[in-house]
Amino acid sequence: MLGALLAAAALGSKAAQAQSDPLASWNDGAAKQSIVSFVARVTTQGGPDFVPQDQRIAVFDNDGTLWIEQPMYVQLAFILDRVRVLAPQNPAWKTKQPYKAVLDGDMKALAASGEKGLVELMAVTHAGMTSDEFSRIVTDWLATARHPKFNKPYTELVYQPMLEVLAYLRANSFKTFIVSGGGIEFMRPWSERIYGIPPEQVVGSSIKTRFEMRDGRPVLMRLAQINFIDDKTGKPVGINQHIGRRPIAAFGNSDGDLEMLQWTTMSGSGPRFGLIVHHTDAEREYAYDRQSHVGKLDKALDAAAVNKWTVADMKKDWKRVFAFQS
């Protein structure tokens, strides 16, 4: 009787422990251990690596680091869908590139239209409305759009192990920021709900806006002009512009994150942490790195070895990729 009770208590305690593991979707291993030990070091009061709370800044790339980016960036899927929605009001698009390529589903012709074509598509889908209107368009689209492989809303295709890292860092008084090459106004309508990251902690690429009074009410009109590209060398620039101090931890997955990881880990004093999500799981998600046209990971993978950044192997280190996977 007593033995049974003790055994039950032990089981209960083990279950409680498992439940209370803040990184429950991570397999035990070097990657998980590196996160836990970094957090322990910077939060140990009186320890040699203690970092005051206000300096615990962590930055996260979005596409491929927090949510899915294959078979195409989610924002590109949005652009293509918007062109289809707007096509009836623009009959000339049927015979005009790059619109025709989108309407025909001809990705080869679309690719051939190059950066010029993409900028034109950006302009008609991202500009010419107010900031509030764009926010609603994004919100409405996300409510109905589905990923072609998983047939799920994109906002469910966020990486459960990374959500746990975000929550774990915040529970340890980190301030978490997104620093993404994606559009800042494309992320803000849902970043707080999905990631717990408020709009003011989202850094991204942007187009210019103009203040106007419209029917006696102030609006910001979105203009078809690039303001800032928050990618590669732009990431440290964006971090400095928005955050104004160096992060002590950075999380990315591609060469677009190389300079952000360098900026975070190779300058300043005190402990620093860098992590790269390596997409190695063709079954539960996708497998790609050095040769990929989306989320190419080549130079940053080499740099990880040199700089002792953690490389999280999706297949090996993650118990599940998405919350809906058991």
Add this chain to the structure above:
Amino acid sequence: MLGALLAAAALGSKAAQAQSDPLASWNDGAAKQSIVSFVARVTTQGGPDFVPQDQRIAVFDNDGTLWIEQPMYVQLAFILDRVRVLAPQNPAWKTKQPYKAVLDGDMKALAASGEKGLVELMAVTHAGMTSDEFSRIVTDWLATARHPKFNKPYTELVYQPMLEVLAYLRANSFKTFIVSGGGIEFMRPWSERIYGIPPEQVVGSSIKTRFEMRDGRPVLMRLAQINFIDDKTGKPVGINQHIGRRPIAAFGNSDGDLEMLQWTTMSGSGPRFGLIVHHTDAEREYAYDRQSHVGKLDKALDAAAVNKWTVADMKKDWKRVFAFQS
């Protein structure tokens, strides 16, 4: 005996009350009352005007709203001092405008050099170094520079009543931001220490920066190119870019803040608050408004009446302007 004790207790309680007044440097009156009642409305759970904590965003202009801006913007005093410091390494400046005007203390000739002259002075004093180096230059300068009228460090010439508003709002779960026409990197080195506002909550004007590896370490070089002017119609643009949602309270003092006040109070739903600091106290600080070359307050003063923004009359509404005034 009992009477004396009761009187002492009453006095003690009155003193405690006075001490616990979060806006102790404000005289009782409509301005103070408007702040207190706005905060009560938005924080009353279940009330019709309740605002969730994450939406309690308040924005503050800096020059003339949080600290002194006469007889010239502090940043201009910094520029002039830096030109004097750098002059020995630049002998040609002795005979070349606008440098000669600065070195001769000839403010008339300096004014005659116009915007072109000022941009040139900005370039030599604000660019050509790393972001870390510039931060140190600003910090070192503030430690020694003194205001010509008060002979005090500029960081002591911050308005005590406004420091109390900042603290009062934060105690009521507001997030406080600076939104200033001044340089973002000129404010960040000291905004947390002086105002309790961390670097990531400072929005301002900026020049461009470029990421570089220097001796194997990443740096951001400051370039002599304007990136963004955070003034007038630029303020709502800057707010949207950095904060990504509408503030519910805005504090300014000049026409440069008009659009920020409009953006905050004239759009969106729910309670909104606007306040203008009116410089009416020639004795304890300065008196200026519609005709001033610095901090001109004309259109925004007219708009305050129309839009029911609070106008804080420095002389009438403030018990003291600076902490060192009794």
